[in-house]
Amino acid sequence: MENLENYSRQMQADAYIRSGVLELYVSGVLPADQVQEVEAMAARHPEIREEIEKLEKVYSRYAGMQADFPDHLFDSILERIEKVPQVPVAEPQPVVKKLPEQKPKPVKEPEKKEAPVQVKMETAAPGFMRPMLAAAVVLFVLSALLNLYLFDKWQRGELAIAKLEQEKLTWNEQLRQAEATHKASQDMLTMYEDTNYRRVMMKGQAIAPTAQAMVFWNKKSKKVYLMPKNLPPLPEGKQYQLWAVNMEGEPVSAGMLPPEKTTPDALVPMSSISEAQAFAVSLEPLGGSATPTNDAVYVVGGI
Amino acid sequence: MISSSVTLQEEELVQGLKNRQQDTLRYVYDNYGPALHGVIFHIVRSPEMAEDLLQETFVKIWHNINSYDRAKGRLYTWMLNIARNLAIDKTRSAEFKQAEKTENTLNAVYTRKIAGDEEIIPEHIDLKVIVSHLRKEQRELVDLIYFYGYTQAEAAEKLKIPLGTVKTRVRQAIGELRKLFQTDAG
Numbered sequence: 001m002e003n004l005e006n007y008s009r010q011m012q013a014d015a016y017i018r019s020g021v022l023e024l025y026v027s028g029v030l031p032a033d034q035v036q037e038v039e040a041m042a043a044r045h046p047e048i049r050e051e052i053e054k055l056e057k058v059y060s061r062y063a064g065m066q067a068d069f070p071d072h073l074f075d076s077i078l079e080r081i082e083k084v085p086q087v088p089v090a091e092p093q094p095v096v097k098k099l100p101e102q103k104p105k106p107v108k109e110p111e112k113k114e115a116p117v118q119v120k121m122e123t124a125a126p127g128f129m130r131p132m133l134a135a136a137v138v139l140f141v142l143s144a145l146l147n148l149y150l151f152d153k154w155q156r157g158e159l160a161i162a163k164l165e166q167e168k169l170t171w172n173e174q175l176r177q178a179e180a181t182h183k184a185s186q187d188m189l190t191m192y193e194d195t196n197y198r199r200v201m202m203k204g205q206a207i208a209p210t211a212q213a214m215v216f217w218n219k220k221s222k223k224v225y226l227m228p229k230n231l232p233p234l235p236e237g238k239q240y241q242l243w244a245v246n247m248e249g250e251p252v253s254a255g256m257l258p259p260e261k262t263t264p265d266a267l268v269p270m271s272s273i274s275e276a277q278a279f280a281v282s283l284e285p286l287g288g289s290a291t292p293t294n295d296a297v298y299v300v301g302g303i
Numbered sequence: 304m305i306s307s308s309v310t311l312q313e314e315e316l317v318q319g320l321k322n323r324q325q326d327t328l329r330y331v332y333d334n335y336g337p338a339l340h341g342v343i344f345h346i347v348r349s350p351e352m353a354e355d356l357l358q359e360t361f362v363k364i365w366h367n368i369n370s371y372d373r374a375k376g377r378l379y380t381w382m383l384n385i386a387r388n389l390a391i392d393k394t395r396s397a398e399f400k401q402a403e404k405t406e407n408t409l410n411a412v413y414t415r416k417i418a419g420d421e422e423i424i425p426e427h428i429d430l431k432v433i434v435s436h437l438r439k440e441q442r443e444l445v446d447l448i449y450f451y452g453y454t455q456a457e458a459a460e461k462l463k464i465p466l467g468t469v470k471t472r473v474r475q476a477i478g479e480l481r482k483l484f485q486t487d488a489g
Contacts, residue, residue, distance in 0.1 A: 028376065062445075070340065071336070077328075194467075
């Protein structure tokens, strides 16, 4: 039994690899939900993860061949990075110069520079220098306080910028999600229009006469999508499982419906199915069962 | 070239970039730079623009690494999208449209392998050879999907082929590339 399971798992992995979905994944052209599906498959099947890595190498090599790589640009890149205001400027002084409260500053600057000199002279000729030293120290302290104040202001400015950047990223993320949803809708439309996809309407059984769900099955690619149109809410510790009844009349699992996928018109990708005369959905314990629980079959539909 | 333990390395790279380690960025530049540059060049067809955009790409990678999320896919794919989007945006700029008028075409790519040069050329297989081995329809499709980032549906629409054909044809095309690369490794 174990060998059969292993064999069946490997068949699934091979079929998945042969489908060409990984090429699309590596190219970065799959919508978010399909990306998740690929990653789930890669987590479950090491041969799929391996194939992804091989594909990346092939792609990377093909792209690299397009032109000679300018391998001298790294320093220039670092320069450009430093130009963009994200890292705090090492010298607060240049920033300070821009601000309007600056008028006293030019006067203070030479004083500040003189302060260390004054301190040295202090030891040599104390009496003569003392008032000058005191003045220099006072000015130095004032200058330091001003710097602190301005630095704080500048830092707040930086935080504001960082916050705006973050907001921009959030907007970008929302836009991406909207685009992903749009693409998902387009995919659904494609599904309806693509004659390779058979629509199987599954009707409610005795335990739930008004229940309904739909399966889209592409016999050629073996892809299966489940649309959970009207399935009763899940009790604790259970989830729905999709079955395909093969030509010998045996139910073959087509995967679990993730509990969070409850939108009626969601197109949920399920496991690949090569042959079916009917589809059914049953309520099973979390993680699924090897065969459907007979009195927990909610919807059935024939091809 | 990306080494074989990429998955583990990807996590290390992401962490290194988030920690603002310049040596990590250097590694990324050395290993992923050629591919990213190739994609950019394929789209803009100008060495100067490609160099500029490549640098922009790395600046963006550096500054936006915190928005990279493993759940969205591989690091490589994320960087590829940044490079690709910059290049495509460039082609919509006025500057690009002006430059397009100059004959800066495929010839530039084909003559890149300099004959009689003592330098060791890393790629033994010429791009010309590849191009001649792939069927036109395979090459077109790889172009659209890999370089231009067309989705399956968009590519199907553009080439007027069924949706399912896109996947099988891309798989075949990459299969051909792999065969060609393998024979070269020998």
